Amino acid sequence: MFGFGDMIAKLKKDPKTIVFTEGSDPRILEAASRLLASSFLTPILLGNEDEVNAAAEESGYNIRGAQIIDPAKYEKLDEMIELFCELRKSKGVTPEEAKKILSGANYFGTMLVKMGVADALLGGATYSTADTVRPALQLLKTKPGNSVVSSCFILVRPKATGENEVLAMADCAINIDPTEDELVEIAGETAECAKIFGVDPKVAFLSYSTGGSGKGETVDKMRNAAEKARAKYPELPIDGEMQFDAAVSPRVAKTKCPGSEVAGHANTFIFPDINAGNIGYKIAQRMGNFDAYGPILLGLNGSVNDLSRGCNAIEVYSMAIITAALA
Ligand SMILES: CC(C)(COP(=O)(O)OP(=O)(O)OC[C@H]1O[C@@H](n2cnc3c(N)ncnc32)[C@H](O)[C@@H]1OP(=O)(O)O)[C@@H](O)C(=O)NCCC(=O)NCCS
Numbered sequence: 001m002f003g004f005g006d007m008i009a010k011l012k013k014d015p016k017t018i019v020f021t022e023g024s025d026p027r028i029l030e031a032a033s034r035l036l037a038s039s040f041l042t043p044i045l046l047g048n049e050d051e052v053n054a055a056a057e058e059s060g061y062n063i064r065g066a067q068i069i070d071p072a073k074y075e076k077l078d079e080m081i082e083l084f085c086e087l088r089k090s091k092g093v094t095p096e097e098a099k100k101i102l103s104g105a106n107y108f109g110t111m112l113v114k115m116g117v118a119d120a121l122l123g124g125a126t127y128s129t130a131d132t133v134r135p136a137l138q139l140l141k142t143k144p145g146n147s148v149v150s151s152c153f154i155l156v157r158p159k160a161t162g163e164n165e166v167l168a169m170a171d172c173a174i175n176i177d178p179t180e181d182e183l184v185e186i187a188g189e190t191a192e193c194a195k196i197f198g199v200d201p202k203v204a205f206l207s208y209s210t211g212g213s214g215k216g217e218t219v220d221k222m223r224n225a226a227e228k229a230r231a232k233y234p235e236l237p238i239d240g241e242m243q244f245d246a247a248v249s250p251r252v253a254k255t256k257c258p259g260s261e262v263a264g265h266a267n268t269f270i271f272p273d274i275n276a277g278n279i280g281y282k283i284a285q286r287m288g289n290f291d292a293y294g295p296i297l298l299g300l301n302g303s304v305n306d307l308s309r310g311c312n313a314i315e316v317y318s319m320a321i322i323t324a325a326l327a
Contacts, residue, residue, distance in 0.1 A: 007325035011040035016324040021105040021123035023047035024055035030313035033061040046105040071108040080111050110135035120327040124307035132306040140302035148182050152190040153281045153294035154197050168194035168268045172277035173295035183225035187270045189298035194268050204247035204266035205240025210256040218272045237261045303327035
């Protein structure tokens with residue numbers, strides 16, 4: 001499987017635990033059984049123990065060795081409720097309300113990460129992105145020094161040479177209409193994430209305009225964001241605003257932005273908003289034959305990731321490795 005050797009090696013040196021919020025989902029159980037067969041990542045499955053075991057038996061997956069935690073019977077629930085109320089005290093959450101909220105596996109699992117019981121969390125096989133991400137935003141919050149949590153996708157497809165073509169795209173899943181300053185932060189975080197996947201980032205701020213060829217508020221937003229990003233990350237090749245063809249085609253780049261270090265060779269793409277980003281990565285995935293890994297949350301003070309509800313067990317397995325390795 002693509003590029004996971006380094007991540008697995010890292011986890012073998014420093015094994016982690018990962019909590020799965022949907023403990024009785026067959027795709028989670030299949031991924032958990034594969035993880036259990038190796039020794040670098042221990043799954044914690046949330047749910048009623050009998051139900052999780054019955055689901056595993058029915059779907060034929062061996063989950064012996066997995067920790068199963070039933071939120072309804074958790075022995076440290078009082079401690080968890082107290083911490084939850086403390087974390088949400090600005091919202092005036094009562095212990096009764098906290099108890100009800102924590103009966104949801106998404107909130108309960110996120111608190112396990114907050115309490116250090118688990119190193120990482122992977123959810124979203126049945127929860128929506130918003131319901132998986134919101135508890136993390138509320139309880140784990142942004143990393144010190146960051147102002148926003150965002151996300152990127154890593155896109156991978158084999159080249160004729162046998163190597164992989166690897167790209168990063170952001171923000172395709174969290175921030176609906178990021179500001180200039182948020183785009184700058186998203187670019188920096190995405191470039192860092194791209195490096196982990198072996199990409200030497202060349203960052204393009206995408207638009208329907210290249211170097212002022214078109215006019216509009218979003219054109220200005222992308223041009224200004226690129227300029228601010230260049231000032232903030234002088235070591236990174238960054239350019240924009242530019243159209244996608246100028247970003248990836250050396251021939252078009254020659255005409256539309258001659259002299260650019262990025263144009264024609266971009267591999268890290270910053271989209272103006274979530275519409276462009278989400279549609280863009282899915283076109284690459286569905287029509288460009290790229291495998292898409294993500295959304296990988298960036299800027300979060302903890303390691304939590306979201307699955308697509310259409311995911312399969314292999315995607316769960318690979319996202320579990322990514323999520324734990326980034327913990
Ligand atoms: C991420 C998302 C769910 C947050 O929405 P929300 O829960 O309605 O957001 P709210 O404004 O109510 O904020 C909830 C909390 O998260 C925080 N928050 C929201 N967005 C944040 C961000 N991008 N970074 C950091 N914190 C954020 C808020 O400050 C708030 O904190 P508080 O409760 O401590 O005051 C929302 O931006 C969203 O729906 N994004 C699109 C998701 C999606 O559909 N993606 C496509 C499929 S992959």
